Amino acid sequence: MDEITFHTRLHRPGTLLDVGAHDGLITRPFAALRDSRVVAFEPAPPAFARLEAAFAPAPPPHVTLVPEALGDTLGSITLAMPVLDGVAQEQWASTAKTYAGFDPARVAVRKWQVPIRPLDSLALTDLTHIKLDCEGAEYEVLRGARETLIRCRPYLTIEIEERHRLGSTWSVPAYLDALGYETYFELDGAWQPMAALDRATMQRASPDPSVFEASDPYVFVFYVFPRECTEQALQRLIR
Structure with a gap:
């Protein structure tokens, strides 16, 4: 099942919320949902320019485009993007990685200082x-959203990859579990709890942008439910 x-x-x-909106692949269908208000965060300047262009000449009143990162601090942070053989790898742009140590003949790094804020600073009361x-x-994004997650109980889809941060497929679900959320993934049409993830066979990929190899299957999109809604939500999804 795809995220949309x-x-x-x-x-x-x-x-x-579309956090890491890029050029609006999910922002646009979010905006088409009935009675929705959409806030899209995209800190990378080239991607944000295309996001704005996707809603030119201006986004509708219920869509807000924000050229900022989310995290657990308020201020600014370095956003690093690898450039492989002269081609920008925007999908790898990260506030958590520097991309140092790879082959300098192939992998350059472009950096920006971008604004960052915690989600809790928005004081949302209707986040779904x-x-x-x-x-x-x-x-860091979820830690900065702790009070909002407790208060609003939204559904989440999260891309989590060991190649971007070792241990993240353990730490992120554990943090969410402590807040009363359950994390699942879908494989071959079946919904599986996080405990069923075999990282050795389902999450093997290189952190080097110049190395294109991954396990088959490669599971990296996870679906997160408020624990009190999990059973009912899964019944709505399995049909």
């Missing part, structure tokens, strides 16, 4: 859905 289908089937009126894609910074 997941959020669409479980849609509840309220605010939806979060899509999170931040290349290794998931833990």
Whole structure:
């Protein structure tokens, strides 16, 4: 199941967050959902320019585009993006990685200082859905969203990859578990709890942007439910 289908089937009126919006692949369908307000965060300047262009001449009143990163601090942070053989790898842009130590003949690094804030600073009261894609910074984003997660109980989809941060497939679900959330993944049409993830065969990939190899299957999108809603939500998804 893709992330758009997941959020669409479980849609509840309220605010939806697209964290790591890139050029709006999920922001746009979020905006089409009934009774939705969408806030899209994208700190990489080239990607944010395309995100704005996707809603030109201006986004509708219920869509807010924010050129900032989310995390657990308020201020600024370095966003690093690898450039492989002269080609920008925007999908790897990260506030959690420096991309130092790889072959300098192939991998250059472009950096920006970007604004960062905790999600809790928005004081949202109607957050219903979060899509999170931040290349290794998931833990900081969620730590900065602690009070909002407790208060609003949104559904989440999160990309978590060991290649971007060792131990993240353990630490992120554990943090969410402590807040009353359950993490699942889907494989071959079946929903599996996080405990079923075999990292050696389902999460093997190189952290080097110049090395294109990964396990088959490669499971990196995870679906997160408030514990009190898990059973009912899974019944809505399995149909």
